[in-house]
Amino acid sequence: MSEITQLFQYNTLGALMAGLYEGTMTIGELLKHGDLGIGTLDSIDGELIVLDGKAYQAKGDKTIVELTDDIKVPYAAVVPHQAEVVFKQKFTVSDKELEDRIESYFDGQNLFRSIKITGKFPKMHVRMIPRAKSGTKFVEVSQNQPEYTEENIKGTIVGIWTPEMFHGVSVAGYHLHFISEDFTFGGHVLDFIIDNGTVEIGAIDQLNQSFPVQDRKFLFADLDIEALKKDIDVAE
């Protein structure tokens, strides 16, 4: 068998939904586990985008900063992305149409995948989760989130596709973040139109699910799993 590709997930999306926003893993440690991925920052201060081994923060004020190794995150998922399928998208499609095409290349629906889409987007609609205090539910914070739409923008979408069995641990289906080619615009992808671009689908063999084992708030959190899954449906 070829080399094993491992998706590294730090904490669960469910725990984040519950309001556990304190950053407990450094970007330096996170980037040891992958070069492409998504997540959020301490106090859910915007969206984390990991592209080509570098980490960026898309903040609610519509700015982007590159993150240093000492910055901490409460939740992230990264992978050493290796394209298994690459295809060119040569005509205009919506996000849903492109996602259907991407899934048509999957060998079934039971494995995680990494996704990288580089191209020209007539429309890119994103949100940045705004900074909030731990304990405020994510789904409530997301009701008042800044959203922005840019037109005719070049850039890259990065993210993870999760099989349904892992909903709660992650979000079933696509979890995609965007960053523009000039690193001035980005966020959590809500919807988009793509004109042309290159789509890479990466194979993932294993999930390495890591936990904040020294965070008392996480350890003793009383998580209502079914409610958190519904919150993920709404907020992600």
Added chain:
Amino acid sequence: MSEITQLFQYNTLGALMAGLYEGTMTIGELLKHGDLGIGTLDSIDGELIVLDGKAYQAKGDKTIVELTDDIKVPYAAVVPHQAEVVFKQKFTVSDKELEDRIESYFDGQNLFRSIKITGKFPKMHVRMIPRAKSGTKFVEVSQNQPEYTEENIKGTIVGIWTPEMFHGVSVAGYHLHFISEDFTFGGHVLDFIIDNGTVEIGAIDQLNQSFPVQDRKFLFADLDIEALKKDIDVAE
């Protein structure tokens, strides 16, 4: 931080419930990842017990065999067990009473744990899932499973405690298998009474969730996740 303890799970309990019984990982490979654990065999031919780095099969005809490295399993979970909490149980309790006591030592309900209970059991009630063809649902097979009760038997219970968020991937709560001190009796634990014994609770930092990535039947299986979770509630 001390060394990281990783729970290695091969395939998911949900996929097993769906009738994917073909063995695809060897015992030799499995034992590289842990010395204590549970699982089942190819064609769900009985219960897998991993104790002190050796693998045993408890078959439906009430026999036990030690497994060689070339035998294949469709599902298993093993861990390099390291006791974090050890306590003596010095008076007679039921399984439920002992489980309550064990959980009282947990730091919260959000991490996996390994469990090892060595002692003298006035009652040990186990089942062995009987050999079945792939495609037959596990919950149906389990309706006609051999069950045995032994009295005043010495031995060891091994297993995993799973946080609720991972129900479906595994079974939430306890998944325990038993093997007698003389290696003549064992199976999937249904209930028991313990007179006295030693209980070890192991800390688990990460879940390494592995998939049968070269098994076409798994890759293309149409898994009804909510139904499978209910099947786990009934069968496990």
